[in-house]
Amino acid sequence: MIDVLSGVALITDPGTIIWIMFGVCFGIILGAIPGLTATMGIALMLPVAIQLTTATGMAMLLAVYSGAIIGASIPAILLGIPGNPNAIATVYDGYPLTQQGRGAEALIAATVGSFVGGIGSLLLLGLFAPLIARFTLRFGPAERAALALVGLTIIASVSERRVAKGLLMGAFGLSLAFLGPDRITQTMRLPFPSITTGTPLANGIQLVPALIGLFGISQALYDIDRVRSGRLTPPQVSLRGSIPKPRIFLKMWRLMVESLGIGTFIGAIPGAGASIAVFLSYQRAQRTAPANAASDAPELGSGALEGVVAPEVANNACKGGSLIPALSLGIPGDAATAVLLGALLIKGVVPGPQLFVEELPLVYAILFALLLANIFMVVFQVVGIRFFPKVLSIPIYILLPLILVFSLLGSYAVEGRAIMAASFNMGVALILGVVGYFLKKHDYPIAPIVLGLILGDMLEQNFRRAMRLARGDYTVFLRSPIALAFILLAIASIAYSVRRARRAKAAAGEDDEE
Amino acid sequence: MPGGDWDPGSTALPVATAVVMIACSLYLTLKEYLTNREREKAAAPGDGRAAAPQTKPRREAPAHSRSETAADPRATLRLSMLTVAVLAIYVAGFRQLGFVLTTSALLFTLTYYYQLGDVRLRAVHVLLRHGGLGVLATMVVFYLGVTALRWSRYFGRIWEVEILRNRAFTAFLGVLLWAAVLLPVFLYVKRRYLDGVPREAEQAQERGPSEINERGVVYRTAAWRALMIAVPTTLLLYLVFQQLFRVALPLGVLA
Numbered sequence: 001m002i003d004v005l006s007g008v009a010l011i012t013d014p015g016t017i018i019w020i021m022f023g024v025c026f027g028i029i030l031g032a033i034p035g036l037t038a039t040m041g042i043a044l045m046l047p048v049a050i051q052l053t054t055a056t057g058m059a060m061l062l063a064v065y066s067g068a069i070i071g072a073s074i075p076a077i078l079l080g081i082p083g084n085p086n087a088i089a090t091v092y093d094g095y096p097l098t099q100q101g102r103g104a105e106a107l108i109a110a111t112v113g114s115f116v117g118g119i120g121s122l123l124l125l126g127l128f129a130p131l132i133a134r135f136t137l138r139f140g141p142a143e144r145a146a147l148a149l150v151g152l153t154i155i156a157s158v159s160e161r162r163v164a165k166g167l168l169m170g171a172f173g174l175s176l177a178f179l180g181p182d183r184i185t186q187t188m189r190l191p192f193p194s195i196t197t198g199t200p201l202a203n204g205i206q207l208v209p210a211l212i213g214l215f216g217i218s219q220a221l222y223d224i225d226r227v228r229s230g231r232l233t234p235p236q237v238s239l240r241g242s243i244p245k246p247r248i249f250l251k252m253w254r255l256m257v258e259s260l261g262i263g264t265f266i267g268a269i270p271g272a273g274a275s276i277a278v279f280l281s282y283q284r285a286q287r288t289a290p291a292n293a294a295s296d297a298p299e300l301g302s303g304a305l306e307g308v309v310a311p312e313v314a315n316n317a318c319k320g321g322s323l324i325p326a327l328s329l330g331i332p333g334d335a336a337t338a339v340l341l342g343a344l345l346i347k348g349v350v351p352g353p354q355l356f357v358e359e360l361p362l363v364y365a366i367l368f369a370l371l372l373a374n375i376f377m378v379v380f381q382v383v384g385i386r387f388f389p390k391v392l393s394i395p396i397y398i399l400l401p402l403i404l405v406f407s408l409l410g411s412y413a414v415e416g417r418a419i420m421a422a423s424f425n426m427g428v429a430l431i432l433g434v435v436g437y438f439l440k441k442h443d444y445p446i447a448p449i450v451l452g453l454i455l456g457d458m459l460e461q462n463f464r465r466a467m468r469l470a471r472g473d474y475t476v477f478l479r480s481p482i483a484l485a486f487i488l489l490a491i492a493s494i495a496y497s498v499r500r501a502r503r504a505k506a507a508a509g510e511d512d513e514e
Numbered sequence: 515m516p517g518g519d520w521d522p523g524s525t526a527l528p529v530a531t532a533v534v535m536i537a538c539s540l541y542l543t544l545k546e547y548l549t550n551r552e553r554e555k556a557a558a559p560g561d562g563r564a565a566a567p568q569t570k571p572r573r574e575a576p577a578h579s580r581s582e583t584a585a586d587p588r589a590t591l592r593l594s595m596l597t598v599a600v601l602a603i604y605v606a607g608f609r610q611l612g613f614v615l616t617t618s619a620l621l622f623t624l625t626y627y628y629q630l631g632d633v634r635l636r637a638v639h640v641l642l643r644h645g646g647l648g649v650l651a652t653m654v655v656f657y658l659g660v661t662a663l664r665w666s667r668y669f670g671r672i673w674e675v676e677i678l679r680n681r682a683f684t685a686f687l688g689v690l691l692w693a694a695v696l697l698p699v700f701l702y703v704k705r706r707y708l709d710g711v712p713r714e715a716e717q718a719q720e721r722g723p724s725e726i727n728e729r730g731v732v733y734r735t736a737a738w739r740a741l742m743i744a745v746p747t748t749l750l751l752y753l754v755f756q757q758l759f760r761v762a763l764p765l766g767v768l769a
Binding site: 048164165167172175184185187189221224225396397398402404406408409412417419422423426427434456460463468470471 | 519520521522524525526527528531532534535538539541542545586587589590593594597598601602604605608609617620621624625628629631632743747751755758759760761762763764
């Protein structure tokens with residue numbers, strides 16, 4: 001109980017509440033702009049979070065995450081353009097509702113769905129994460145190394161149909177993580193140590209500039225071709241007489257519970273991604289909506305509120321779901337959670353069982369911050385229902401320079417007062433930004449690089465520790481049932497991804513022939 | 515051996531990673547080569563379908579957009595190259611030239627060219643003239659603000675007024691002061707140079723930023739807009755990073 005109260009006290013400080021409110025607002029605005037993702041928002045805000053206390057910084061980042069998810073539904077509903085791929089299913093019914101002059105109704109429905117998904121998954125996160133964390137207390141170095149391997153095989157699944165490219169990028173991320181001195185023997189690993197010693201490169205590259213470069217700068221460079229497009233003109237939205245009655249949502253309780261389950265479960269599977277969850281929940285809605293018949297729309301796809309609520313519940317439930325493996329195992333569920341995990345690591349907090357033993361107030365603070373973020377999300381979305389759509393008309397030629405400058409200054413700010421190292425960080429961010437841009441242009445996935453960067457240290461430390469304890473016996477990974485199970489899971493994960501990629505390719509080939 | 519006799523060593527995993535990278539690269543190269551060969555075979559004479567130029571179906575302009583200018587890949591390439599070059603100069607000159615000068619110049623250049631939608635040599639003179647003015651304005655207003663903040667802290671110490679020494683409060687004061695100086699200037703600029711833009715230039719802008727007006731009205735409009743974004747943003751970033759987060763932003767030549 002003391003831990004709960006300590007956690008709540010960490011968040012109820014006025015400064016933290018203001019940062020949460022700021023985070024939600026920033027997230028909604030960022031998410032509303034097509035092309036700008038939650039991951040990018042979290043990466044951009046990382047340098048700010050580092051300057052704050054751990055609880056306040058994490059609360060702010062979680063608020064950005066929550067805000068960006070609901071923000072993506074604004075262009076999906078009002079313009080028919082999803083703010084990010086996870087809001088695609090919201091377009092199907094949200095945009096027809098706007099065309100019928102019921103845009104505000106759709107936005108309110110999306111807000112209610114997001115709130116239900118966010119709070120529901122938060123409860124499940126609070127329930128399951130400690131259980132999983134307690135189980136991981138049995139893990140030794142061999143099991144942890146095997147777990148990191150499982151985390152790395154997510155690369156295959158996050159890369160969709162590009163398994164080889166994903167593996168290549170994952171290995172590239174690992175090689176970036178291995179730069180700098182070996183942490184066990186303190187020997188330099190870079191070639192030409194006489195040249196690199198004394199330069200910031202000798203210490204390797206830091207996570208924050210790498211994340212900012214890969215997600216912030218590369219995306220801004222990628223979006224340059226959009227500066228030539230004209231402004232978007234969202235329709236006028238007014239709340240007057242358009243708030244759906246609560247009983248409409250109460251009638252959808254079953255659909256909401258199902259979408260919540262789908263979202264949390266899929267979100268908890270590392271690498272599965274919210275885009276699968278939103279379509280599964282939408283499909284579920286297609287089956288159940290005619291029976292519920294909560295709105296006037298005859299069927300989904302032509303402007304039914306169920307078609308907005310179901311994907312939004314699932315999308316937000318993924319957020320809580322993806323935090324389950326992240327907090328309990330240290331394995332990120334998706335790219336956004338990977339960046340959040342990076343923020344924790346930078347603050348010296350190691351996710352996993354120790355987090356639930358040594359930093360329990362922080363865990364409760366994270367849960368409470370998510371709760372507050374969800375509440376503020378509803379408040380701001382309703383209050384700002386007329387204001388936030390206006391964000392869509394901000395010209396991209398103003399946004400891109402701001403993102404670029406903020407990215408570079410953010411990477412600089414990580415080192416705070418060490419000007420030399422800080423300038424080096426700016427260079428790292430810029431180089432990785434340009435690299436990320438070319439990789440994106442040539443259809444190479446970026447998320448595996450981040451996974452490699454984050455899990456590289458965990459894999460190496462535990463692998464070497466396990467080998468030393470087992471006196472060089474490699475079968476230690478096969479003798480431990482847990483490690484063996486993880487290795488088999490890793491193999492199965494890659495095999496499944498390869499099979500899925502082949503099937504998709506075959507299907508695409510058939511389509512071409514037709 | 516510091517890691518013990520059973521330690522695989524610091525090179526074990528980097529080497530394994532390199533092997534994976536080489537294997538994946540070889541696989542991708544081979545796959546690309548085979549795909550190209552198949553394409554070439556398919557494009558052999560006699561196969562009309564394969565030999566026909568591959569054209570993607572044109573995407574219809576989305577209903578939501580008022581005006582969507584067709585993307586010109588060469589203009590995008592020029593803008594991308596300019597962006598990377600300007601960013602590289604920014605990173606290289608950040609310590610020597612200082613935060614205020616480099617940031618205002620970077621923001622001005624990017625906002626200016628992004629509005630034009632292309633890198634045009636004809637627009638350079640406006641860039642230099644207005645950019646110089648923007649950097650100068652930023653430096654003057656910056657000095658004004660920083661001096662006021664120093665005095666505020668000084669009096670806070672002398673009179674023992676705690677709030678005058680509080681960084682958040684002084685940052686807030688800075689915002690107020692800079693807003694008081696810049697707002698009237700911006701309102702004047704808006705009335706004089708932006709609201710007064712001839713109708714044809716406005717229409718050209720509505721059609722898309724690439725529709726450059728020969729008389730340079732669009733250049734000047736873009737430059738004033740860029741100036742109005744670059745100056746306050748630089749000052750605001752200074753307050754956030756230096757005043758609130760205590761990040762040591764270099765003053766460079768201004769020092």
